[in-house]
Amino acid sequence: MLKEIKSVFVSEEKIAEIVEGLAERINADYAGKNIVLLVILKGSVVFASDLMRKLDVDVTLEFMQVSSYGKGSVSSGEIKITKDVQIDLNGRNVIIAEDIIDSGNTLKALIELLKNRGANVEVCTLLSKPSRREVDVDVKYVGMEIPNEFVVGYGMDHAEKFRHLPYVGILKEEVYS
Numbered sequence: 357m358l359k360e361i362k363s364v365f366v367s368e369e370k371i372a373e374i375v376e377g378l379a380e381r382i383n384a385d386y387a388g389k390n391i392v393l394l395v396i397l398k399g400s401v402v403f404a405s406d407l408m409r410k411l412d413v414d415v416t417l418e419f420m421q422v423s424s425y426g427k428g429s430v431s432s433g434e435i436k437i438t439k440d441v442q443i444d445l446n447g448r449n450v451i452i453a454e455d456i457i458d459s460g461n462t463l464k465a466l467i468e469l470l471k472n473r474g475a476n477v478e479v480c481t482l483l484s485k486p487s488r489r490e491v492d493v494d495v496k497y498v499g500m501e502i503p504n505e506f507v508v509g510y511g512m513d514h515a516e517k518f519r520h521l522p523y524v525g526i527l528k529e530e531v532y533s
């Protein structure tokens with residue numbers, strides 16, 4: 357284990373179980389349909405690549421990268437698109453793949469934007485921190501609810517590090533300060 361990691365919070369085995377469960381629900385809900393799996397860069401790439409390989413519905417893969425205009429660590433409701441999808445989303449079943457939902461601000465703005473483009477939008481997130489929520493967001497597929505801990509790995513970063521870890525870990529406090 358890396359020296360900066362305090363403990364493993366969600367093991368590789370547990371993640372695989374969670375992903376399997378989410379995929380089963382999506383497979384049941386969208387049987388016979390086409391979905392657009394919308395991967396939000398960069399944090400969601402690892403989760404999405406595991407999830408998509410468990411899906412037996414018709415999947416179109418798209419990517420977006422958004423950044424919020426918020427100052428500091430808490431995101432505001434406004435987002436800037438730094439990478440956009442390459443298809444028309446009007447009438448499409450879009451499932452946003454997210455790594456983790458914190459305040460919900462980024463996601464709320466993104467959902468609004470996609471609905472304005474005519475998409476039917478649902479969200480599938482690996483992790484959620486309900487105690488941190490600032491705005492109401494409708495998240496249909498939640499892998500696991502977690503307390504207010506800063507986690508890294510399995511796509512998630514701190515200062516662009518630790519995304520490659522195969523597990524979700526808790527960072528040591530000294531890494532922040």
Ligand code: IMP
Binds near residue numbers: 458459
């Ligand atoms: P929100 O708009 O505040 O919900 O921001 C959610 C985004 O913040 C996630 O997609 C992550 O990129 C990032 N984030 C929130 N909590 C964590 C965490 O514990 N570790 C790593 N990234 C996080």
Ligand code: MG
Binds near residue numbers: 397454455456
């Ligand atoms: Mg993210």
